[in-house]
Amino acid sequence: MTLPVKDRFDLPEGMIYLDGNSLGPLPKGVGAAVQKVIADEWGQQLIKGWNVCDWMDQPARVGNMVGRLIGAQDGSVVMGDTLSIKVFQALAAGLEMRPDRRVILSDSGNFPSDLYMAEGLVALKNAGFELRVADPEDVADAINDEIAVVMLTEVDYRTGRMHDMGAITGLAHAAGAVMVWDLAHSAGAVEVDVAASNCEFAVGCTYKYLNGGPGAPAFIYVRPDLAQTATPALSGWLGHAAPFAFDPSYTPAPSVERMRVGTPPVLQLAALEQAMTAWDGITMAEVSQASLRLSERFIAEVEARCPQLILLSPRDGSVRGSQVSFGFDHGYAAMQALIARGVIGDFRAPNVMRFGFTPLYLDEGDVLAAVDILQNVLDNRRWDAPEYRAVSRVT
Numbered sequence: 588m589t590l591p592v593k594d595r596f597d598l599p600e601g602m603i604y605l606d607g608n609s610l611g612p613l614p615k616g617v618g619a620a621v622q623k624v625i626a627d628e629w630g631q632q633l634i635k636g637w638n639v640c641d642w643m644d645q646p647a648r649v650g651n652m653v654g655r656l657i658g659a660q661d662g663s664v665v666m667g668d669t670l671s672i673k674v675f676q677a678l679a680a681g682l683e684m685r686p687d688r689r690v691i692l693s694d695s696g697n698f699p700s701d702l703y704m705a706e707g708l709v710a711l712k713n714a715g716f717e718l719r720v721a722d723p724e725d726v727a728d729a730i731n732d733e734i735a736v737v738m739l740t741e742v743d744y745r746t747g748r749m750h751d752m753g754a755i756t757g758l759a760h761a762a763g764a765v766m767v768w769d770l771a772h773s774a775g776a777v778e779v780d781v782a783a784s785n786c787e788f789a790v791g792c793t794y795k796y797l798n799g800g801p802g803a804p805a806f807i808y809v810r811p812d813l814a815q816t817a818t819p820a821l822s823g824w825l826g827h828a829a830p831f832a833f834d835p836s837y838t839p840a841p842s843v844e845r846m847r848v849g850t851p852p853v854l855q856l857a858a859l860e861q862a863m864t865a866w867d868g869i870t871m872a873e874v875s876q877a878s879l880r881l882s883e884r885f886i887a888e889v890e891a892r893c894p895q896l897i898l899l900s901p902r903d904g905s906v907r908g909s910q911v912s913f914g915f916d917h918g919y920a921a922m923q924a925l926i927a928r929g930v931i932g933d934f935r936a937p938n939v940m941r942f943g944f945t946p947l948y949l950d951e952g953d954v955l956a957a958v959d960i961l962q963n964v965l966d967n968r969r970w971d972a973p974e975y976r977a978v979s980r981v982t
């Protein structure tokens with residue numbers, strides 16, 4: 588099944604884009620929408636724009652659009668800052684909720700920035716606080732009554748392996764811990780129901796599967812019953828209950844908006860708000876089924892035609908996100924050779940070739956064409972060329 592929305596995206600001619608798990612492509616209409624905000628709002632309204640153009644409401648308004656894709660009720664998601672910042676806020680709020688406990692539990696497959704933020708937070712606290720890191724497969728067993736906060740990324744950024752959000756949240760709660768989910772590789776990729784999972788906090792980015800563009804702001808979900816008590820940690824003026832009262836002392840907003848920090852990125856939010864219209868009329872169930880079919884076809888074709896590659900992602904589609912990873916010792920050079928031939932995936936050390944399957948703009952024809960090129964690169968050792976050897980790119 589292909590979703591009939593490929594024409595909602597501007598994709599370069601001749602490119603097969605399998606890297607929406609890192610940076611989504613440009614949805615049609617985003618350029619015009621941002622240009623309109625620049626010309627008509629900023630250009631004509633200047634400072635009045637904060638009022639007449641509703642710039643101040645953007646973080647909550649766009650938060651609702653994102654919330655609908657992750658099973659969050661309106662008013663429980665707000666946009667702003669980078670994901671690393673939102674991780675920090677959620678962790679800090681979680682620690683405050685369990686004052687008798689000292690341990691943040693995460694797993695070694697987590698994205699490094701999440702672990703760094705936890706390390707930094709622990710270092711800021713009094714002695715005795717600790718970040719404990721388990722292997723992903725052991726994390727459920729490591730949850731006990733010492734743990735204040737369990738912080739996990741649902742879909743592993745390297746392999747696509749998925750944690751069971753409901754089950755792990757249940758274990759965390761049974762042990763008295765707070766649950767924080769990072770949905771960076773889930774939002775817009777797989778079906779998520781934050782409300783059903785009952786987690787306290789969820790965070791994620793919008794430049795991957797939500798196609799908000801490079802540097803698009805992050806989101807944070809706060810379970811509605813905590814919206815008036817969770818401590819924001821970064822108590823910026825726009826999280827204040829009455830920012831324009833300019834009160835010298837801080838009173839957090841009585842809603843998820845307390846997680847706002849400073850001035851919203853109006854142009855990036857305008858881009859994201861328009862990008863979110865690419866989801867009109869589509870359910871996450873359809874997206875996830877279509878993604879599964881594309882990934883299964885890719886795995887079957889690669890395994891039949893490219894025996895040099897070893898599947899690193901789970902074979903079982905029910906525990907795999909929207910990406911497929913293969914191991915290959917010359918993976919970096921092979922990915923460079925693929926990119927040079929118009930198939931865009933990416934590489935993660937030591938040997939991971941990552942391919943993202945985003946059915947909003949990919950179909951089976953793209954999958955088959957990508958495998959043809961991959962087979963050609965491998966069978967003819969096209970990767971074994973001097974120009975592909977130097978490890979120099981950032982992504």
Ligand SMILES: Cc1ncc(COP(=O)(O)O)c(C=O)c1O
Nearest residue numbers: 669670671698700740744769771
């Ligand atoms: C799971 C995860 N967490 C955190 C980050 C960091 O996000 P940011 O650069 O927006 O802070 C990323 C991606 O960069 C990620 O994939």
Ligand SMILES: Nc1c(O)cccc1C(=O)C[C@H](N)C(=O)O
Nearest residue numbers: 608609610698744745771981982
């Ligand atoms: N956020 C990124 C960036 O600013 C530059 C390059 C890549 C990224 C990424 O998002 C990487 C991504 N989180 C990953 O899964 O590897």
